Amino acid sequence: xxxxxxxxxxxxxxxxxIFVWVVIMAGNVLLRWVxxxxxxxxxxxxxxxxxxxxxxxxxPIWYVIKYSTIENNSVGRIITSHIMxxxxxxxxxxxxxxxxxxxxxxxxxxxxxxxxxxxxFFGYMLYLVYVLFFYAVNYYQGFREKVxxxxxxxxxxxxxxxxxxxxxxxPHFLFNSLNSISSLxxxxxxxxHEMVINLSSYMRYSFKHFQTDxxxxxxxxxxxxxxxxxxxxRFGEKLNALFDVDESCFxxxxxxxxxxxLYENAIKYGVYEAAEPVDIVTRATCIDDLLEITITNNxxxxxxxxxxxxxxxxxxxxxxxxxxxNPSLMKVEDKRDKFVVTLFVPQN
Amino acid sequence: MExxxxxxxxxxxxLARNLIKSYMQxxxxxxxxxxxxxxxxxxKMINELKPDLIILDIxxxxxxxxxxxxxxxxxxxxxxxxxxxxxxxxxFEHNAIDYLLKPFSRERFLEAIKKVSERIIKGDFNSESTxxxxxxxxxxxxxxxxxxxxxxxxxxxxxxxxxxxxxxxxVLIHTDEGRFVKQKRMRYLExxxxxxxxxxxxxxxxxxxxxxxxxxxxxxxxxxVILNNKTKLKVSKSGYKKLxxxxxx
Numbered sequence: 300x301x302x303x304x305x306x307x308x309x310x311x312x313x314x315x316x317i318f319v320w321v322v323i324m325a326g327n328v329l330l331r332w333v334x335x336x337x338x339x340x341x342x343x344x345x346x347x348x349x350x351x352x353x354x355x356x357x358x359p360i361w362y363v364i365k366y367s368t369i370e371n372n373s374v375g376r377i378i379t380s381h382i383m384x385x386x387x388x389x390x391x392x393x394x395x396x397x398x399x400x401x402x403x404x405x406x407x408x409x410x411x412x413x414x415x416x417x418x419x420f421f422g423y424m425l426y427l428v429y430v431l432f433f434y435a436v437n438y439y440q441g442f443r444e445k446v447x448x449x450x451x452x453x454x455x456x457x458x459x460x461x462x463x464x465x466x467x468x469x470p471h472f473l474f475n476s477l478n479s480i481s482s483l484x485x486x487x488x489x490x491x492h493e494m495v496i497n498l499s500s501y502m503r504y505s506f507k508h509f510q511t512d513x514x515x516x517x518x519x520x521x522x523x524x525x526x527x528x529x530x531x532x533r534f535g536e537k538l539n540a541l542f543d544v545d546e547s548c549f550x551x552x553x554x555x556x557x558x559x560x561l562y563e564n565a566i567k568y569g570v571y572e573a574a575e576p577v578d579i580v581t582r583a584t585c586i587d588d589l590l591e592i593t594i595t596n597n598x599x600x601x602x603x604x605x606x607x608x609x610x611x612x613x614x615x616x617x618x619x620x621x622x623x624x625n626p627s628l629m630k631v632e633d634k635r636d637k638f639v640v641t642l643f644v645p646q647n
Numbered sequence: 648m649e650x651x652x653x654x655x656x657x658x659x660x661x662l663a664r665n666l667i668k669s670y671m672q673x674x675x676x677x678x679x680x681x682x683x684x685x686x687x688x689x690x691k692m693i694n695e696l697k698p699d700l701i702i703l704d705i706x707x708x709x710x711x712x713x714x715x716x717x718x719x720x721x722x723x724x725x726x727x728x729x730x731x732x733x734x735x736x737x738x739f740e741h742n743a744i745d746y747l748l749k750p751f752s753r754e755r756f757l758e759a760i761k762k763v764s765e766r767i768i769k770g771d772f773n774s775e776s777t778x779x780x781x782x783x784x785x786x787x788x789x790x791x792x793x794x795x796x797x798x799x800x801x802x803x804x805x806x807x808x809x810x811x812x813x814x815x816x817x818v819l820i821h822t823d824e825g826r827f828v829k830q831k832r833m834r835y836l837e838x839x840x841x842x843x844x845x846x847x848x849x850x851x852x853x854x855x856x857x858x859x860x861x862x863x864x865x866x867x868x869x870x871x872v873i874l875n876n877k878t879k880l881k882v883s884k885s886g887y888k889k890l891x892x893x894x895x896x
Contacts (some may be wrong), residue, residue, distance in 0.1 A: 475749060
């Protein structure tokens with residue numbers, strides 16, 4: 300809860316408030332002059348002394364309603380505090396009004412007989428109007444705040460979801476790679492060096508971007524090639540990565556690290572279990588506003604893989620849905636000896 | 648030391664094997680007698696060469712290191728090597744199993760070898776705890792059962808299992824493709840098979856629910872199930888209760 304007066308936090312509201320009062324005053328004076336022949340000077344003084352003075356004295360009523368909000372207080376307390384506040388404000392207002400009238404009004408005595416009691420009633424009425432007005436403002440502010448909080452919360456949730464969905468570097472991959480490097484430092488230091496560089500580039504890429512970041516296809520493929528080269532060191536001839544990407548697609552955008560789990564799956568279920576070399580083929584075409592990427596790998600259909608797969612694929616689907624708002628941007632086909640995953644990435 | 652430990656390395660990655668080999672050159676109490684890159688070769692080589700020690704990777708193609716252990720007639724000492732497996736590490740520690748986390752240092756490797764050879768000298772073998780380990784390590788229910796039929800290894804997906812019969816210390820696994828013997832107890836299989844698919848209907852049988860065609864009463868209070876392939880199996884009282892629950896009758 301903030302106590303800031305809305306006229307301070309929302310200058311536009313203050314301008315509007317002043318404007319309305321000026322219009323009312325002008326209208327009142329004009330009407331009395333034209334319709335009842337009241338001297339505009341007298342009418343102005345009368346208006347200034349009472350209604351206009353209330354426009355100033357009424358401003359702090361905001362704090363009364365803030366201290367007796369409808370949500371947090373009993374009806375009895377709210378009514379009591381308003382009656383007390385109204386009485387105090389009306390008394391001060393009347394006193395000031397009478398002083399002004401006495402100083403400026405030519406027929407003060409005549410006026411005071413009827414004017415004072417009428418204004419007591421009028422003061423309470425104005426107080427009521429102010430209270431309703433400020434409650435409305437307060438309610439609206441609360442509502443706005445809630446909407447903002449909700450949308451902030453939503454984006455936080457989305458961020459958290461994406462964080463969970465974005466592929467993390469698989470620790471198994473990392474430690475196995477380090478083990479390969481450890482072995483190569485003895486047998487082939489040059490290759491060990493190369494592998495350290497590739498691993499670093501790949502890790503840097505995966506740490507660099509936020510979950511919602513999009514990168515160019517060029518960048519995504521380049522970094523996945525680091526990954527594939529590392530795996531190539533481990534699997535040798537068994538792993539064969541081929542790329543067939545339309546020139547025009549390289550500048551298309553794609554969520555970062557979205558392809559990696561596909562390569563990881565292709566290696567885990569294709570290369571890893573196979574006795575024969577496995578081709579992992581990446582094709583990309585751009586048609587209108589759609590980038591279409593297909594990753595295909597052959598696999599040995601006789602291998603009974605342990606279950607638990609599918610999480611990687613589901614994560615990609617979920618991530619595409621969160622980013623592009625479309626649940627059908629991924630197609631998975633199992634052709635008995637071939638596994639084909641197609642991603643459709645909207646461009647605009 | 649006269650008696651060197653005859654050792655086999657089983658790891659699917661050449662570089663990983665090379666590293667262990669280079670470490671072994673510094674150890675005078677081990678002797679490399681063979682290396683292989685998957686569990687199928689591993690079973691064959693172990694049964695042929697009868698090593699004292701194997702250095703075994705867990706994550707391997709075809710069958711895992713742990714599944715391979717289930718198939719061995721000759722049970723050597725085992726040092727597990729794994730890159731990352733939080734469940735395995737927990738189980739290793741729990742069972743006081745020797746293990747190496749890749750990448751490991753030469754010192755760490757030699758230390759593990761020393762521990763094993765000391766144990767062997769004391770005649771304190773660890774194969775009991777390693778076989779317990781594989782039971783502890785399965786995450787969730789089994790997807791497949793690995794069996795050995797003479798020299799051939801079969802991987803049976805649990806989807807293909809029709810029913811399992813008890814046979815002394817063994818079980819007989821009936822599938823479409825025939826029957827396979829596995830050196831496990833019914834208790835164990837009852838635990839590792841998904842209870843919404845498999846029901847222990849009797850002391851001596853576990854049946855796949857989908858394969859049941861009929862349930863017949865043949866005496867007062869005693870029943871038999873008839874399977875799709877016409878096999879008849881006795882149902883015990885508690886088995887009947889379980890069937891009633893799962894089939895909702």
